[in-house]
Amino acid sequence: MNLTETTDGARDSAGPARSDDLAAALLTAEARRDPYPFYARMRRADPVHRSAQGIWYLTRYADVEAALGDLRLSNDRDRMTRAYSALGGDLKAFSRLTDRLGRVMSNTDPPDHARLRKLANRAFTARRVEALRDRVQKIVDRLVDEAVAAGPAMDLIEAVASPLPMSVVCELFGIPPEDLPQVRAWFHRFGRLSEDIDKSEAAIEQYEEYLSRLVRRRRADPGDDLISALVATQAQDDRLTDSELLSTCFVLITAGDETTTHLVGNGMLALLRHPDQLARLRADPALARAAVEELARYDTPTQAIVRVVAEDIEIGGRTLREGELVYLFLAATNRDPETFRDPDRLDLTRSGSRPLSFGNGPHFCLGGPLAKLQAEVAFGTLVRRLPHLRLADGAVLDWRPNPLQRRLTALPLTY
Numbered sequence: 001m002n003l004t005e006t007t008d009g010a011r012d013s014a015g016p017a018r019s020d021d022l023a024a025a026l027l028t029a030e031a032r033r034d035p036y037p038f039y040a041r042m043r044r045a046d047p048v049h050r051s052a053q054g055i056w057y058l059t060r061y062a063d064v065e066a067a068l069g070d071l072r073l074s075n076d077r078d079r080m081t082r083a084y085s086a087l088g089g090d091l092k093a094f095s096r097l098t099d100r101l102g103r104v105m106s107n108t109d110p111p112d113h114a115r116l117r118k119l120a121n122r123a124f125t126a127r128r129v130e131a132l133r134d135r136v137q138k139i140v141d142r143l144v145d146e147a148v149a150a151g152p153a154m155d156l157i158e159a160v161a162s163p164l165p166m167s168v169v170c171e172l173f174g175i176p177p178e179d180l181p182q183v184r185a186w187f188h189r190f191g192r193l194s195e196d197i198d199k200s201e202a203a204i205e206q207y208e209e210y211l212s213r214l215v216r217r218r219r220a221d222p223g224d225d226l227i228s229a230l231v232a233t234q235a236q237d238d239r240l241t242d243s244e245l246l247s248t249c250f251v252l253i254t255a256g257d258e259t260t261t262h263l264v265g266n267g268m269l270a271l272l273r274h275p276d277q278l279a280r281l282r283a284d285p286a287l288a289r290a291a292v293e294e295l296a297r298y299d300t301p302t303q304a305i306v307r308v309v310a311e312d313i314e315i316g317g318r319t320l321r322e323g324e325l326v327y328l329f330l331a332a333t334n335r336d337p338e339t340f341r342d343p344d345r346l347d348l349t350r351s352g353s354r355p356l357s358f359g360n361g362p363h364f365c366l367g368g369p370l371a372k373l374q375a376e377v378a379f380g381t382l383v384r385r386l387p388h389l390r391l392a393d394g395a396v397l398d399w400r401p402n403p404l405q406r407r408l409t410a411l412p413l414t415y
Contacts, residue, residue: 024052025038026038026403027401027403031403032398032399032401033397033398033399035303035331035403035406036331036332036335036344039059039329039331039332039335040332040335042057042059042332043059043060043332043336047059047060047063047316048060048063048315048316048317048318050318053087054087054324054325055087055324055325055326055327056318056320056324056325056326056327057326057327057329058315058316058326058327058328058329059329059332059333059336060316060332060333060336060338061333061334061336061338061339061356062338062339063315063316064328064329064330064332064333064356065333065356065360066315067307067315067326067328068328068356068359068360068361068363069360069361069362070313070361071310071362072309072310072311072312072313073307073308073309073310073313073326074307074308074309074310075307075308075363076308076310079308079310079323080306080308080325082308082323083308083323083324083325084325086323087325117362117366120230120248120252120366121366124226124252124366124367124370126369128172128226128229129369129370129373130373132168132171132172132370132373133373133377135168135171136168136373136374136377137377137381139164139167139168139171140160140164140374140377140378140381141381143159143160143163143164143167144159144160144381144382144385144386146159147159147160148386148415152414152415153392153412153413153414153415154412154413154415155410155411155412155413156264156265156268156411156412156413157261157265157407157408157409157410157411158410160264160378160382161260161261161262161264161265161268161378161411162261163184164260164261164264164374164378165257165259165260165261165371165374166180166183166184166187166257167180168260168370168374169252169253169257170183172225172226172370173214173225173226173227173249173252173253174214174218174223174224174225174226174227174228175214179210182210183207183210185203186203186204186206186207187254187257189202189203190203190204190207190254207250208246208250211246211249211250211253212246214227214249215227215231215242215245215246215249218231219231226252227249230245230248230249231245252366252367258301258405258407259301259302259358259365259367259368259371260370260371260374260375261407262301262302262405262406262407263292263295263296263301263371263372263374263375264374264375264378264379265407265408265411266295266299266301266406266407266408267291267292267295267296267299267375267379268378268379268382268411268413269299269391269397269408269411270295270298270299270346271291271295271379271383272389272390272391272413274346277291277346277347277348278383280348280349281348281379281380281383282383282384282387285380285383285384287348287349288376288377288379288380289372289376290348290349290350290351291348291376291379292372292375292376292379293350293353293355293357293372294346294347294348294350295346295348295375295379296334296355296357296358296372296375297334297340297350297353297355297357298334298346299331299406300330300331300334300355300357300406301357301405301406301407302330302331302357302358302359302365302404302405302406303329303330303331303403303404303405303406304327304328304329304330304331304403304404305327305328305330305359305363305404306325306326306327306328306404307325307326307328308323308324308325308326309321309322309323309324309325309326310322327404330356330357330359331406333355333356334355334356334357339353339354340353340355358371386415388414388415389413389414389415390413390414390415391411391412391413391414392412392413392414393414395411395412395413397410397411398410
């Protein structure tokens with residue numbers, strides 16, 4: 001079902017002329033291939049849209065930017081659970097997972113969020129991230145070496161985009177290289193939570209036990225890794241419990257994986273589809289850092305994030321009621337012509353823009369700088385080392401059917 005700008009023009013007490021349901025539209029194969037025309041129609045027709053399920057969809061930059069900093073829109077896990085329950089959703093998997101994780105910064109509001117975020121901020125500093133550059137470069141070089149040795153073609157997702165973030169995070173957290181295959185296996189099982197709750201929960205339990213052992217080791221023998229830094233930070237703040245420390249480790253290790261994979265895959269496809277921009281990057285490798293910002297804007301990895309209304313709020317002339325869910329479409333804001341000039345054009349030299357690719361406000365993505373660093377190194381290395389990189393002949397592209405995340409299932413390339 002395509003979005004249309006209006007139906008018969010009739011209005012009701014709920015607000016403006018109805019547009020077709022965005023939620024249903026975004027589940028179509030057409031929207032999976034390219035959701036941006038759908039977002040554009042929604043911005044024009046109904047930028048603060050209430051779906052047939054009673055969920056709000058925000059697609060305008062100004063509205064989303066303000067919403068990201070408004071504490072009346074909550075990220076609290078208990079509020080979120082009640083909101084989904086009110087819609088009749090099956091929350092068994094979600095509830096069991098959040099109960100196991102406890103209260104972490106990604107599902108709390110201030111003041112708990114500020115306290116937990118401080119723990120991570122002290123350890124996950126810009127200096128620590130930048131210090132990883134040489135190690136990230138070595139990992140990318142190794143992955144490219146292995147791909148080239150395997151033959152004249154590769155799936156970039158399988159060969160580079162997927163293993164890169166987990167390899168980097170394991171180094172950052174001091175996870176031994178020999179444990180990496182097991183950690184990857186656990187993460188694969190996490191991603192299948194809705195298919196088999198028991199097996200997924202068992203994997204989470206095993207992973208928690210593994211992290212607990214690492215934390216105990218770092219307390220006894222600190223190193224130059226992020227777990228040691230988190231342990232040291234906890235010692236300075238006796239309000240932080242062992243459970244909170246463990247949950248913070250879990251979230252930090254988990255959060256950067258998907259975003260980086262999406263960013264590298266989507267970004268490389270965008271470059272290959274815009275040979276003028278790819279040539280510009282090859283001619284000027286110093287553009288790599290700016291290229292990451294523009295590529296994340298152009299095809300945003302995290303398409304939307306979810307909030308729940310904690311207190312009635314008016315946005316765009318509509319009243320959002322307490323307990324209602326709100327989807328903030330970051331990807332739609334990044335193509336808003338009111339904010340970005342010629343927004344559907346990829347321009348690696350674009351300057352002065354502030355895309356919301358990694359959110360904004362108190363829940364701004366903590367792992368954003370690390371994801372950007374990895375993507376910068378990956379793009380720079382691929383265009384330098386593989387000057388003839390292109391889409392494989394007859395390549396069929398598809399994206400996973402998740403309107404909140406945009407990830408290619410595969411990206412077949414030859415070089």
